[in-house]
Amino acid sequence: MSTTANLTRTEARERSAHLHLSEYRVRLDLTGATDPARATFPSTTRVRFTATTPTTFLDFLGEVSAVVVNDRPVDAASVYDGARVRLDGLRTDGSDNVVIVEGAGHYSRTGEGLHRFVDPVDEQAYLYTQYEPADARRVFATFEQPDLKASFVFEVLAPAGWEVLSNRAPEQVADVAVQGPAVRRWRFAPTERMSTYLTAVVAGPYHQAAGEWSAALPGGETLTVPLRVWCRASLAEHLDADRILEVTRQGLGFYHREFAFPYPWGKYDQVFVPEYNLGAMENPGCVTFTESYVFRSAATRAQYQARANTILHEMAHMWFGDLVTPRWWDDLWLKESFADYMGAHASVAATEFTDAWTAFANRRKAWAYTQDQLPTTHPVVADIPDLEAAKQNFDGITYAKGASVLKQLVAYVGPDAFFAGARAYFAEHAYASTTLTDLLAALEATSGRDLTAWARLWLQTAGTATLAARCTVQDGEIVELVVTQDGTDPVTGEEVLRPHRLAVGLYHLEDDGDGLALVRSHRLEADVDGAATELTAAAGLPAPDLVLVNDDDLTYAKVRLDPAGLETARAHLGALRDGLARSLVWSALWNATRDALLPAGEYVDLVLRHGPAESDSAVLAGLTVNARTAVEDYAPAAERGARRAELAEGAWQRLTAAEPGSDAQLVWARAFAAAAAVVPGAGGRARGLLDGAERVAGLPLDPELRWSLWRALAATGSASRAELDAELERDPTADGVTQHLAAVSSLPAAAVKAADWDTLLRPGGLTNDHVDATIAGFAQPAHRELTAPYAEPYFAALRRIWTEHSIEIASRLVRGLYPHHQDAAEGTVAEAHPAVRRTTGWLEANEDAPAALRRLVVEARDHLLRSLRAQLAGARALR
Numbered sequence: 001m002s003t004t005a006n007l008t009r010t011e012a013r014e015r016s017a018h019l020h021l022s023e024y025r026v027r028l029d030l031t032g033a034t035d036p037a038r039a040t041f042p043s044t045t046r047v048r049f050t051a052t053t054p055t056t057f058l059d060f061l062g063e064v065s066a067v068v069v070n071d072r073p074v075d076a077a078s079v080y081d082g083a084r085v086r087l088d089g090l091r092t093d094g095s096d097n098v099v100i101v102e103g104a105g106h107y108s109r110t111g112e113g114l115h116r117f118v119d120p121v122d123e124q125a126y127l128y129t130q131y132e133p134a135d136a137r138r139v140f141a142t143f144e145q146p147d148l149k150a151s152f153v154f155e156v157l158a159p160a161g162w163e164v165l166s167n168r169a170p171e172q173v174a175d176v177a178v179q180g181p182a183v184r185r186w187r188f189a190p191t192e193r194m195s196t197y198l199t200a201v202v203a204g205p206y207h208q209a210a211g212e213w214s215a216a217l218p219g220g221e222t223l224t225v226p227l228r229v230w231c232r233a234s235l236a237e238h239l240d241a242d243r244i245l246e247v248t249r250q251g252l253g254f255y256h257r258e259f260a261f262p263y264p265w266g267k268y269d270q271v272f273v274p275e276y277n278l279g280a281m282e283n284p285g286c287v288t289f290t291e292s293y294v295f296r297s298a299a300t301r302a303q304y305q306a307r308a309n310t311i312l313h314e315m316a317h318m319w320f321g322d323l324v325t326p327r328w329w330d331d332l333w334l335k336e337s338f339a340d341y342m343g344a345h346a347s348v349a350a351t352e353f354t355d356a357w358t359a360f361a362n363r364r365k366a367w368a369y370t371q372d373q374l375p376t377t378h379p380v381v382a383d384i385p386d387l388e389a390a391k392q393n394f395d396g397i398t399y400a401k402g403a404s405v406l407k408q409l410v411a412y413v414g415p416d417a418f419f420a421g422a423r424a425y426f427a428e429h430a431y432a433s434t435t436l437t438d439l440l441a442a443l444e445a446t447s448g449r450d451l452t453a454w455a456r457l458w459l460q461t462a463g464t465a466t467l468a469a470r471c472t473v474q475d476g477e478i479v480e481l482v483v484t485q486d487g488t489d490p491v492t493g494e495e496v497l498r499p500h501r502l503a504v505g506l507y508h509l510e511d512d513g514d515g516l517a518l519v520r521s522h523r524l525e526a527d528v529d530g531a532a533t534e535l536t537a538a539a540g541l542p543a544p545d546l547v548l549v550n551d552d553d554l555t556y557a558k559v560r561l562d563p564a565g566l567e568t569a570r571a572h573l574g575a576l577r578d579g580l581a582r583s584l585v586w587s588a589l590w591n592a593t594r595d596a597l598l599p600a601g602e603y604v605d606l607v608l609r610h611g612p613a614e615s616d617s618a619v620l621a622g623l624t625v626n627a628r629t630a631v632e633d634y635a636p637a638a639e640r641g642a643r644r645a646e647l648a649e650g651a652w653q654r655l656t657a658a659e660p661g662s663d664a665q666l667v668w669a670r671a672f673a674a675a676a677a678v679v680p681g682a683g684g685r686a687r688g689l690l691d692g693a694e695r696v697a698g699l700p701l702d703p704e705l706r707w708s709l710w711r712a713l714a715a716t717g718s719a720s721r722a723e724l725d726a727e728l729e730r731d732p733t734a735d736g737v738t739q740h741l742a743a744v745s746s747l748p749a750a751a752v753k754a755a756d757w758d759t760l761l762r763p764g765g766l767t768n769d770h771v772d773a774t775i776a777g778f779a780q781p782a783h784r785e786l787t788a789p790y791a792e793p794y795f796a797a798l799r800r801i802w803t804e805h806s807i808e809i810a811s812r813l814v815r816g817l818y819p820h821h822q823d824a825a826e827g828t829v830a831e832a833h834p835a836v837r838r839t840t841g842w843l844e845a846n847e848d849a850p851a852a853l854r855r856l857v858v859e860a861r862d863h864l865l866r867s868l869r870a871q872l873a874g875a876r877a878l879r
């Protein structure tokens with residue numbers, strides 16, 4: 001990639017200060033897409049704008065054959081450097097400039113730009129685009145920055161018989177007279193003014209299901225929005241469109257009421273696409289989603305809930321992000337935090353998933369807390385100097401911490417003021433770009449509160465505070481209850497104590513008719529600020545068995561249980577009736593495990609003991625994944641083998657004891673399959689499930705479960721290549737091909753590791769999904785000895801990986817191949833571990849490496865240090 005591909009914020013500011021865009025007309029010729037030998041597609045852009053500078057540039061990552069500036073042909077080779085098309089001699093008198101760029105873009109296999117996928121079931125080609133933050137330039141020539149909005153007219157030539165979608169409905173679809181296979185031209189209506197990264201084209205023989213949503217407009221008219229849901233033809237039998245459309249209508253109705261700004265984009269298509277790099281993308285009127293939301297195998301309620309959450313997240317973006325767009329990627333959080341918050345809020349307010357905040361507390365916040373303790377964390381409002389930094393900022397801070405902070409803001413200003421502020425913001429900034437100041441101004445106006453200090457402490461500092469309760473008790477009564485806070489910004493090293501609007505729950509053990517229950521007797525809501533805040537209302541109340549700080553999860557902070565609370569949780573966590581409270585206690589226990597305060601083995605015991613009482617499948621699934629991480633990364637090496645066996649056996653027992661056909665049964669089955677990959681002795685049961693010798697009533701032996709069992713057998717050397725090939729014959733789908741690759745890559749042989757390594761490092765060798773599958777096989781936690789020889793080649797290859805692969809793929813390789821499974825030797829310190837020292841050595845020798853690459857390596861080292869510290873603490877506890 002050319003060095004000028006990494007557009008800087010300074011350049012973007014300079015460019016937008018001088019340009020005003022009116023329209024792009026983009027013509028893409030996709031008629032050759034069905035021919036795998038064709039690597040490129042013709043692309044023509046005609047852009048109209050006024051300028052106050054004679055010189056600027058367009059962005060394009062492809063091949064340029066012709067450039068015309070105001071009817072004047074320009075020598076393409078002399079103005080194009082592989083990333084930018086330099087434009088000279090522009091009119092600066094206020095009249096229009098018209099620039100035409102002809103060239104060709106590359107079909108993508110990495111999910112960036114125009115991705116092409118061929119379905120192994122029917123050999124049909126499926127295309128879709130994915131641009132955020134800056135990949136529209138892989139498809140057409142653009143001014144690639146969010147604040148240069150324009151209207152877009154797309155024209156697409158495609159094989160007859162295909163469907164073609166874009167942000168707007170087609171205005172004209174006509175057959176074109178050509179030699180060879182029949183071709184159809186699709187011309188789409190001009191869009192409203194929008195950013196380049198939000199444009200979209202989807203093309204292929206997609207299957208559709210249609211619906212409609214309508215609502216009354218203020219003037220008495222009716223707004224009608226056509227709805228369609230799309231997926232590959234071979235997945236059509238699994239597409240539960242009715243369920244998806246129901247959530248869609250619920251969401252549109254909710255936002256229509258709450259935002260008081262009619263849905264602005266005409267129609268609403270939702271397309272489930274193959275080999276997608278993310279959950280979904282909010283292209284106005286044409287949202288794209290990962291195909292894993294089309295459930296080919298049995299799915300838990302948590303999976304349906306996650307899908308509904310994503311649908312509502314993307315839909316919120318139609319207003320927040322699409323209608324009003326952050327000016328540059330520093331303010332990415334403005335739209336992502338808001339959408340993430342809305343995904344849960346609208347789930348609760350408008351759908352059957354009224355408990356969505358529980359999963360949020362357990363899963364999303366865990367992501368945020370993890371990231372916010374890394375040395376590379378950043379304030380919610382980030383400093384994003386260029387596009388490579390932007391690409392890495394789609395992280396746990398921008399999404400989950402930002403949404404958590406918004407949740408705290410709602411508690412702080414009140415929900416009425418919050419939504420009134422949002423309405424004013426949409427009304428004032430529609431079709432424009434904004435920064436943080438614009439949102440705060442709207443919220444200050446509606447809440448009457450000065451948010452300057454709040455924003456500085458919550459949005460412009462990094463790190464998570466730790467909150468705990470200090471409860472003094474005498475004669476069965478509380479004498480004093482103090483909430484303590486400590487917090488350090490990992491970026492500046494300075495103490496940061498924030499204001500928290502929060503609740504503290506006091507819980508008692510009592511018989512509630514269904515047996516012993518842990519029940520909340522008092523809820524104290526308070527403003528906590530500074531290092532210690534006494535809750536005076538608690539004095540004189542009966543001494544509780546458990547004090548839960550941040551009950552109801554209003555604020556964002558790590559919470560510690562006090563010794564009495566920890567004892568209660570150990571014995572009675574399953575008796576805590578409230579799902580959100582249980583989730584918060586689980587979160588405190590996991591944070592304590594990660595911080596080497598609770599031995600990993602004890603966490604595993606707690607999951608096995610109290611997991612069966614967990615009714616929320618999202619929480620339960622999270623617990624089983626955490627238990628596995630605890631065993632592989634945080635347990636001392638001397639203990640690991642026993643813990644692995646205990647987890648596999650425990651998961652099996654709970655699987656067989658669970659109610660037939662329940663979500664819990666499915667979650668424990670998945671946990672068993674994952675655990676069996678490190679316990680050769682569990683292979684008999686895995687094989688028994690596959691061949692029917694072991695029967696578990698109600699358990700669906702569908703493709704997902706079958707493949708995970710095969711992968712376990714492969715990883716433990718209990719399955720042959722021929723058996724894996726036979727399973728692929730049974731399931732020759734796209735997903736089957738990917739799962740087969742993961743299983744084959746999991747075979748425990750030096751030759752397999754060598755082959756995995758070679759294909760992974762070869763640029764363009766694998767698609768995005770196949771990269772993930774191969775890494776998963778290569779890095780099987782049980783294969784530490786087989787992969788140890790690759791530690792040194794990893795460090796030697798890092799810079800080459802970064803330059804030879806796209807940033808999307810390079811990031812996966814850097815993260816996935818890092819030698820993160822390491823054992824701490826007793827009596828040592830984590831910092832002295834050879835893998836840590838080798839990483840530090842690389843960082844010192846490569847200070848000039850790209851910042852985005854260094855960030856990944858620094859994070860990998862920090863995760864390793866955390867694992868080693870937990871192992872060492874666990875080993876000390878054992879003695």
Ligand SMILES: [Zn+2]
Nearest residue numbers: 313317336339
């Ligand atoms: Zn989003």
